[in-house]
Amino acid sequence: MSPITSHVLDTRLGRPAVGVCVTLERRDAHGSWQFLSRGATNDDGRVPGLLSEGGLTPGRHRMTFNTGSYFEEQQVEHFYPCVTIEFEIIRADEHYHVPLLLSPFGYSTYRGS
Template sequence: MTTSKTGSPLTTHVLNTADGVTGARMALSLHRLDPQMILWNLISVGTTDIDGHCTDLITKEAFTAGMYKLRFETGQYWESLGQICFYPYVEIVFTITDQEQRFHLPLFLSRYSYSTFTSSQ
């Protein structure tokens, strides 16, 4: 698992598997579900660095148990490369039950497919 310099318990990175490069400069956002209102609350926004990583999504104190989603702005990313894609964005929804763990959620991406997995520590 990638360890964040900022100590964020949640990190991600994007790999452009179609071109064999990192998903650099992709906009993304992290949201937490309010279970009473059934609304997604924005926690943070970010952009992947030149290596496709985003490591400062949330502080350890704010990382509480609950349902989250990580939204990647894939349409904007492909457009910036002068290409089109099928998915204008990708949302990965996940549940945190143990906020003491650290999680890494990578996104493997091509213009017409994506996959993800998680690793924890």
């Protein structure tokens, strides 16, 4: 299993958000963001395989969710074209789950398990 996972739920519809593009990056020692991987949410709203097992290193990471394209495909007016969540990895041996609860005019996130 990927050491970083995500689950996107569309609270407007009360179901998983399918087809949301997600990009994972890590900040290097110079403060630049380095691309790690990209994926899209599946039928369950999950992004499988963002990182290979053992591929996690401590440091600041960020996930960017392309929410604008998701809502545009549904022809839904929205306010946030993307959602970027930055988080700090302290222990590379732990699992980090970053859920996104999404609506056209707001979002919420937390560290899940």
